[in-house]
Amino acid sequence: MNLARFSRRRYTPYKTPIEFMVNLTKKLGGPNVFIKRDDLLGLAAGGNKTRKLEFLMADALEKGADTIITCGAVQSNHCRLTLAASVKEGLKCQLILEERVAGSYHPDANGNNYLFRLLGVESIKVVPGGSNMLEELDKLAKELEQQGRKPYIIPGGGSNEIGALGYVACAEELIEQAFESGTNFDYIVTPSGSAGTHAGLITGLVGNNTNIPLIGISVSRKKEPQIEVVSNLTLKLCNKLGMSHPVSKKEIIVYDDYVGAGYSLPTDGMVEAVQMLARTEAILMDPVYTGKAMAGLIDLIRKGHFNKNDNVLFIHTGGSPALYAYMDIILESQNSQG
Ligand SMILES: Cc1ncc(COP(=O)(O)O)c(C=O)c1O
Incomplete structure (x- = not known):
């Protein structure tokens, strides 16, 4: 895909790292869980919007x-x-x-x-x-x-077809990193909200013929409307890129079991996921997006969705500043456990 034909500013002068989360993988008993650290993107406190804003x-x-x-x-x-x-x-x-x-x-x-x-x-x-x-x-x-x-x-x-180009670029970046490190990812998991991240990633993965399934964990909508939002944006993006074989709706996977009572409202799974990542890998999730998406990944692992030897990549889309607005909820639960 020739992304160089689109104007771009640069806010991150490096590829974000992909880390193997050895402690989390041990705690959950496999599969091998990796994380792409888009929380370390440039601009104040990083996160997925930096790629779109370029x-x-x-x-x-x-x-x-x-x-x-x-x-x-x-x-x-x-x-x-x-x-x-x-x-x-x-x-x-x-x-x-x-x-x-x-x-x-x-x-x-x-x-x-x-x-x-x-x-x-x-x-x-x-x-x-x-x-x-x-x-x-x-x-x-x-x-x-x-x-x-x-x-x-x-x-x-x-999340329009211009911003979503940032996540087509991310898909290309991670494909290159996988090749460089010799890691074959069996699945990729991402939070799915206004959908620029999900649409960009699936377009980049399909456009490069990777055949890696992308699991979107919804943070607000039910499955069907979320698939609709992702699919509409994906079509516009494929048009912009002039793809001869646009992404098909069948390739858009969404799970909606981890939203809880609604967008931004805490769930027990989110609190567990935020605490687990902090205490196994010292990685800060956020309460609204990555905490719920990670709760989804943990639940899918516990339900046996993956094989023990699979390599699963989680996209850390950032958001940790919101943790400081949810201190009571995260710490209350910590106190009640301790
Ligand atoms: C930290 C974080 N993760 C994930 C998302 C969801 O990404 P998207 O809106 O591209 O679906 C957002 C959106 O605001 C976010 O702030």
């Missing part, structure tokens, strides 16, 4: 933008990283936050909210859960245009 910010700069606007949940990693990329590029950044859980926005909250302020966000508007975020973004863009500014809208999660 392509999105290049597009914004080409279009002469002076202000980036985007949206997300109240503890959005995407908003933090979009703001960080804007700072790097010398652009202003305005955020619209959706209060998906009523009463969950606290202007003085820790975690990503604290970082919005530290990184110098120009403005934050909070809207109720269920608001039409695209309309909100359009409205804000029009207001800025009336002031003579040049806004550029990045959709929630950076």
